[in-house]
Amino acid sequence: xxxxxxxxxxxxxxxxxxxxxxxxxxxxxxxxxxxxxxxxxxxxxxxxxxxxxxxxxxxxxxxxxxxxxxxxxxxxxxxxxxxxxxxxxxxxxxxxxxxxxxxxxxxxxxxxxxxxxxxxxxxxxxxxxxxxxxxxxxxxxxxxxxxxxxxxxxxxxxxxxxxxxxxxxxxxxxxxxxxxxxxxxxxxxxxxxxxxxxxxxxxxxxxxxxxxxxxxxxxxxxxxxxxxxxx
Amino acid sequence: xxxxxxxxxxxxxxxxxxxxxxxxxxxxxxxxxxxxxxxxxxxxxxxxxxxxxxxxxxxxxxxxxxxxxxxxxxxxxxxxxxxxxxxxxxxxxxxxxxxxxxxxxxxxxxxxxxxxxxxxxxxxxxxxxxxxxxxxxxxxxxxxxxxxxxxxxxxxxxxxxxxxxxxxxxxxxxxxxxxxxxxxxxxxxxxxxxxxxxxxxxxxxxxxxxxxxxxxxxxxxxxxxxxxxxx
DNA sequence: CGGCGGCTTGAAAGGCATCAACATAAGTGG
DNA sequence: CCACTTATGTTGATGCCTTTCAAGCCGCCG
Numbered sequence: 001x002x003x004x005x006x007x008x009x010x011x012x013x014x015x016x017x018x019x020x021x022x023x024x025x026x027x028x029x030x031x032x033x034x035x036x037x038x039x040x041x042x043x044x045x046x047x048x049x050x051x052x053x054x055x056x057x058x059x060x061x062x063x064x065x066x067x068x069x070x071x072x073x074x075x076x077x078x079x080x081x082x083x084x085x086x087x088x089x090x091x092x093x094x095x096x097x098x099x100x101x102x103x104x105x106x107x108x109x110x111x112x113x114x115x116x117x118x119x120x121x122x123x124x125x126x127x128x129x130x131x132x133x134x135x136x137x138x139x140x141x142x143x144x145x146x147x148x149x150x151x152x153x154x155x156x157x158x159x160x161x162x163x164x165x166x167x168x169x170x171x172x173x174x175x176x177x178x179x180x181x182x183x184x185x186x187x188x189x190x191x192x193x194x195x196x197x198x199x200x201x202x203x204x205x206x207x208x209x210x211x212x213x214x215x216x217x218x219x220x221x222x223x224x225x226x227x228x229x230x231x
Numbered sequence: 232x233x234x235x236x237x238x239x240x241x242x243x244x245x246x247x248x249x250x251x252x253x254x255x256x257x258x259x260x261x262x263x264x265x266x267x268x269x270x271x272x273x274x275x276x277x278x279x280x281x282x283x284x285x286x287x288x289x290x291x292x293x294x295x296x297x298x299x300x301x302x303x304x305x306x307x308x309x310x311x312x313x314x315x316x317x318x319x320x321x322x323x324x325x326x327x328x329x330x331x332x333x334x335x336x337x338x339x340x341x342x343x344x345x346x347x348x349x350x351x352x353x354x355x356x357x358x359x360x361x362x363x364x365x366x367x368x369x370x371x372x373x374x375x376x377x378x379x380x381x382x383x384x385x386x387x388x389x390x391x392x393x394x395x396x397x398x399x400x401x402x403x404x405x406x407x408x409x410x411x412x413x414x415x416x417x418x419x420x421x422x423x424x425x426x427x428x429x430x431x432x433x434x435x436x437x438x439x440x441x442x443x444x445x446x447x448x449x450x451x452x453x454x455x456x457x458x459x460x461x462x
Numbered sequence: 463c464g465g466c467g468g469c470t471t472g473a474a475a476g477g478c479a480t481c482a483a484c485a486t487a488a489g490t491g492g
Numbered sequence: 493c494c495a496c497t498t499a500t501g502t503t504g505a506t507g508c509c510t511t512t513c514a515a516g517c518c519g520c521c522g
Contacts, residue, residue, distance in 0.1 A: 071459060071460040072461050073460055073461075075460070077378060077379075078378075079375055079378065090364070090367070090371055091368055091371040091372055092368070093361075093364050093365055093367075094365055094369040094371070095372075099372065119357075119360060119361060119364075122357075122360060123357035123360065126350075126353075126354035126357075129350060129353060129354065129360075130324075130350060132364075133321070133324050133350075133363075134325055136321070136324075136364070136367045136368075136371070137322055137323070137324035137325035137367075138325040139371055140321055140322040140325070140367070140370060140371060141322055141325055141326075141330065146377055146378055147308060147309075147310065147377055147418075147420050148308075148420075149420050149479095150509080150510095151509080151510070180467090180468065180469090181468075182467095182468075182469095189379075189380050190510080190511090191510070191511055191512075192469080193469090193470080193471085193511080193512085194509095194510060194511075195469095196469060196470055196471085197470085197471080197510095200470075200471090212519095228302060228303055229302035229303050229304055229306070230303050230304075380511095381477080381478095382477080382478070411499085411500065411501090412500075412501065413499095413501095421478080421479090422478070422479055422480075423500085423501075424478090424479080424480085424501090424502080424503085425477095425478060425479075426501090427501060427503085428478095428503080431502080431503090443487095
């Protein structure tokens with residue numbers, strides 16, 4: 001029987017911190033007190049609500065988040081998807097409060113850092129500056145494909161986007177889609193039925209396979225082809 | 232007859248620099264050498280092409296830019312609109328080269344600063360840090376309305392977006408739309424005919440008036456209502 | 463095993479694109 | 493300054509893609 005000691009927990013934590021986006025901010029022992037705390041969210045649990053004041057940035061250790069608002073007709077509008085190893089919260093710096101609610105798409109662990117500590121550390125360690133600008137710049141490019149016109153185009157681009165953001169060397173073109181078709185539809189501005197139909201097409205054409213929630217991309221080139229707008 | 236002396240030129244420049252987004256980086260005489268140069272672009276002139284390496288950020292003094300790519304079917308896809316007093320270029324930090332071409336929508340003057348100078352100065356003057364994060368954060372929120380489903384919703388949100396980004400105290404809900412319907416359509420993913428039809432609707436319902444390219448918003452509330460998704 | 467959320471599939475309706483023709487504005491050169 | 497040319501905006505008719513509504517299926521979890 002395994003007895004979990006503080007040491008083991010520590011090891012588990014540090015190993016999960018290796019890839020953390022806040023690594024530069026906390027792996028160093030001298031700085032570890034800056035991280036306010038780790039938060040564990042169950043599926044569908046809220047990280048924060050709409051309109052809540054902005055204080056913290058979050059590094060997503062595992063799991064995924066969505067930000068969303070509800071329109072007057074009661075439809076959920078998903079504004080952003082944030083995955084493992086990404087930093088969430090930048091978008092709220094501008095208005096000083098969160099524009100959207102943020103909810104866990106699955107069991108999710110985030111590391112919280114206060115924005116003021118973040119700024120402070122950034123000033124002490126200017127070599128982090130480019131890293132942060134780099135990561136914000138990356139988020140500026142997220143969701144560019146939402147401007148694509150046709151549904152297959154958007155969905156193909158979405159799959160490629162998520163895959164490049166999730167895939168590692170081990171996982172080779174096979175990854176867990178961390179959300180329901182409903183969520184995808186709300187994100188892409190498409191009905192769930194449309195998502196289902198188009199994915200069926202993709203499967204029929206041997207472009208991807210889906211079992212459970214695992215997507216396997218068989219023909220990346222064909223997907224990019226579709227995303228690029230070829231017919 | 233007016234003789235233009237260096238002094239007058241200097242006054243003209245500084246006055247045009249008052250509102251400049253790079254103000255903090257160059258108004259101070261000690262720093263003025265950091266700005267590499269001012270570039271004047273004619274309508275439809277390219278600031279840079281697709282795939283060009285990223286070296287500079289640009290503060291838009293006057294005029295406007297669009298970034299775009301051409302899809303395989305030859306359609307122009309506008310990814311971003313950048314207006315007077317905004318900073319353009321952040322999105323290319325991530326990939327170190329520009330993902331899109333950038334073109335002037337009208338006569339445009341930009342101030343160019345090299346990214347390395349920018350980083351350097353940011354390190355020397357950490358009080359600028361929040362300002363820059365603030366501005367990047369703002370850009371993260373741009374174009375959120377592109378996810379809106381219906382055409383009138385998108386167009387209403389677009390008008391409101393541009394107006395808040397262009398309006399000053401003097402100009403009071405009346406502003407120059409710095410682009411063609413073609414451009415708007417390419418940006419919103421709608422046909423120019425659709426833009427025309429919906430704007431005609433807006434005019435008929437006394438929500439806006441348009442003369443030349445000047446838009447006057449008569450009923451802001453109704454516009455936000457439409458943008459929010461009421462019918 | 464039974465219930466529920468999520469996915470699938472079909473038929474009908476609707477919104478927007480497309481095509482076409484025209485109107486108007488802007489830009490050019492004589 | 494005007495005639496010509498080109499770019500941009502307007503309006504109508506048709507067709508297609510996606511939504512919507514409806515029903516059934518599957519897999520998961522208690």
